[in-house]
Amino acid sequence: MSTHPDAILDALDPEQREVATALRGPVVVLAGAGTGKTRAITHRIAYGVRTGVYTPTAVLAVTFTARAAGEMRTRLRDLGVAGVQARTFHAAALRQLGYFWPRVIGGAPNRILEHKAPLVAEAARLVGVSVDRVAVRDLASEIEWAKVSLVAADDYERRALADGRTAPAGFDHQQVARLARAYEDVKSERGVIDFEDVLQILAGILAENRAVADEVRGQYRHFVVDEYQDVSPLQQFLLDQWLGDRNELCVVGDPSQTIYSFTGATPHYLLGFRKRFPAAQEIRLVRDYRSTPQVVNLANEVLRRGGVSGALELRAQRKAGPPVSFMAYDDDEAEAAGIAAKAARLIANGIHPSEIAVLYRTNAQSEAFEAALADAGIGYQVRGGQRFFQRKEVRDAVVLLRGAARSADPDQPMPEQVRDVLTTAGWSEKAPAARGAARERWDAMQALVGLADDLARTGPATIASLVAELEERAAAQHAPKVEGVTLASLHAAKGLEWDAVFLAGTSEGLMPISLAETDDAVAEERRLLYVGVTRARVHLEVSFARSRTPGGRASRKRTRFLDGLWPEPDGGRRTAPSRGRPRALLTGEHDxxxxxxxxxxxxxxxxxxxxxxxxxxxxxxxxxxxxxxxxxxxxxxxxxxxxxxxxxxxxxxxxxxxxxxxxxxxxx
CATH class of the missing domain: 1.10.150.80 (HRDC domain)
Structure with missing residues (x-):
């Protein structure tokens, strides 16, 4: 790679180049799905470093997921830039809070509470509220919403009523407020803090302690915030404290991909950026390099027909691909079986399983697809399941690799050494024929083999450098790719992409979800469908099942969001038959x-x-x-x-x- 700064700009289109050369803030980048926003902002940072405008250690790039932060660090490293901090809000805040806690608060930092549920349950007992596991989960989510929305427990009832926010089922706002206060008391007694406290405490320290604020602001002079449409009031408050009275800020987001309002996220800060910073430079990225024109046209139409405010109209840059397929199945079983069969055909035609995804609205829908893929002998991974680096076989493999790094043969290629080491842990060149736990273990170790191959292709690599890469990825939960069809909810699919996507269960009641009762909630469901559509690069099937069960009444209707887009007015172009079997004759009288x-x-x-x-x-x-x-x-x-x-x-x-x-x- 050329060391001349302008060489960094060679791979960018005109709008991306405009982002990369806008080195002074404030800058707002409105970037549609697939338009290369990560490329643009990482090249901006690299260009700023190469031209001497930025000192690497003075740049803080913040995003919302560990995977995205890991991807940003990898790209910056590939661009020859080291020292830039690319972290999630929580990781950046936790690092700073751990450093300043002994000085400002005294003693060792309080332990971080990984799960709210046990303390929420204890708080419920203290205030005399009866809860089960589901209620505890819902109450924990409501407490989290209040905290990220900067709503104190004493003010919860008033704010929730003013905002028209419904309390978790079975409770009233007053009960939730009492329980939230008790939860804070229990935390104090236990000497623990939750993840929201990390942001709140650090922001409070920066707001009240000038010396600490000056130290942090002296360290970080340039800020980049990705996925800015998902920022919460609490995150914005912390960002304000980091900035102080400066405006060296570049934010990147897409209002059409606002899908986390239920967690307290709001596009208000993105849409109002130029109101806060009237001199801000606004740049729009609309060239879609991810998807075919067929996919892009559907995505644009989903938003256009819903009158989505602030929507960017994407312009496809890829060559034409196959038409989007629309399928109406008889029932859920038939839909799952049909999708599994089509996934098998795609795999037979050369598409890797890891480049195929089945997306759905709720996690409960995954079971039918898991069963159908297993019946078809196709490997799969459920996104949101056990984390890659927490798997026993992965932890054991890393231990073995760490040991091997101390006695590695410098004359033997690193990928060969890795294969030798993992063979002792049960890996083999050929995948096991059986599905289940054995294949899942093999898939995980095969992902390590693939990562070793990738590192070796990019330059000289050793087992020690592989272990360092794995440790960095483990800290960021940036897992290597596992070879299997991905099953994921639409929310979990945000930020990802595949060659082939099956967008399943697109019926009224699921899309939009029946709980979406307000206009704003329905609009967010439409944006969620848009996110699902834009995950596909080439192949896209949108489907629904007319009945929940085989032989059941065909009462389901396809989603209203596809009115005028579905090929036939009855909601289906083709119907796939369900797998038949003799049915019991019922009279309707039961014991x-x-x-x-x-x-x-x-x-x-x-x-x-x-x-x-x-x-x-x-x-x-x-x-x-x-x-x-x-x-x-x-x-x-x-x-x-x-x-x-x-x-x-x-x-x-x-x-x-x-x-x-x-x-x-x-x-x-």
């Missing part, structure tokens, strides 16, 4: 006692897996079981709404409930 016993069993399961009860089995299925009273898996399989995956997971337990009821009946 009430058995039905209640089944409902109690389902309630216990739902608590254990921390999911809504209906995701286990619906009332209609339980009623059918209570009427048929099956005594075998084959009889259970004849009941509508309980497919192979549900039978594998719950069949034995359901049959046991029926057997106990029959035994009690016979005994009496």
């Amino acid at each position: 009430a006692a058995l039905f209640e016993a089944l409902r109690e069993w389902r309630r216990q399961v739902a608590v254990e897996i921390d999911k809504p009860a209906y995701t286990v089995l619906t009332d209609a299925v339980l009623a059918a079981v209570a009427e048929v009273r099956p005594s075998s898996a084959s009889q259970l399989a004849r009941i509508q709404g309980i497919g192979p995956a549900k039978i594998d997971k719950y069949g034995a337990a359901v049959l046991a409930v029926v057997a106990r009821a029959d035994g009690a009946k016979n005994f009496s």
Whole structure:
């Protein structure tokens, strides 16, 4: 790479180059999906360093996910720039708070509370509020919303009512306020702080302690904030303290990708940036390098037909690809099976499984796709599951690699040495034929092999440098790519992209979600669909199922967001048949006692897996079981709404409930 500063600009389009050369703030970059915003801002930082405008250690680049921060550091390193701090808000704040705590507060910093749930449950007991696991989760989320929105517990009731915010189900605003106060008291007694406290305490120190503020502001002189449409009032308050009275700030965001309002995020700061900084330079990135014209046109139309305010109209830069596919399936099982079959065909045609994703609105929808992919022999990973670097096989492999680094043969290529080391941990050149845990372990170690190959391709590399890379990635939770189809909620898919995307379950009630009752909430659901569409590079299928269960009433309608875009007015161009099997004939009269016993069993399961009860089995299925009273898996399989995956997971337990009821009946 040329060391001349202008060489950094050679790979940029005119608008990206404008971003890269706008070295003095304030600057606001409105960047649509796939327009190369990360490229633009990392080249801006690199150009600023190369021209001498920036000192690397004086730049703080902030983003919202550890993965994005890791990606930014990797790109800066590839551009030959070291020393720039690229971190999440929480990581940057935690680093500074740990440094200043002994001086300002005294003693060692308080322990960070990783999960709110135990203390929320204790607070609920203290104020006499009855809670279960689901309620604790919802209350913890509401406390988090209040804190990131800078709403004190004493002011929660007033603010929530003024904003028209609904309290978590089963509670009123006054109860939530009392519980929030108790939660803060419990934290103080335990000597712990939560993640929101990290930002609050640091911002408070900077606001009140001039000496500390001057030290931080003397260290960091230039700020870049990515995904600025997702900033919360608390994060903005901390950013204000970092800045002081300066304006050396570059923010990047897309109002069309605002999808986290429920967490306290708001596009207000992005949309109002030029009002706060009238002299700010505004640059728009609209050239979409990610997706084909077919995908881009659909994305643009989704926003245009919804009249989304501030939406950027993307301009596709890739050559034409296949048309977007629209599919209406008979039922959820058929949809999952159909998508698995098409994923298999894409893989057979040369697309890597890791370049395929199935996206859906709620996490509860993943189970059907997991079962269908497993039945098809296709590996998959559920985004939001166990973190890569917390897997036992990964931790063990890193230990082995760390040991091997001390006695590595300098004459043997690093990737070969890595393969030798991982072979002792159970890795093999050929993937195991069976699915399940064995294949998941192999996939994880294969990702380490792939990372070793990638490092070796970019220049001289040793096992020691690989271990250093892994340690840096582990700290940032920036996992290497695992070879498997990705299953993810639309929220979890933000910031990612794949060659092929299956956008499933796009029916009313799921898209928009039935909980979206206000105009603002529905508008956010439309933006969520837009995010899903723009994850696809080439292949995109949008689908829904007319019925929840095989043979059920076809009462579902495709989402209103695709009005005028779906090929046929009835909501489907083609219909994929469901997998048929003989069904039990029902009269509608069931054993009430058995039905209640089944409902109690389902309630216990739902608590254990921390999911809504209906995701286990619906009332209609339980009623059918209570009427048929099956005594075998084959009889259970004849009941509508309980497919192979549900039978594998719950069949034995359901049959046991029926057997106990029959035994009690016979005994009496």
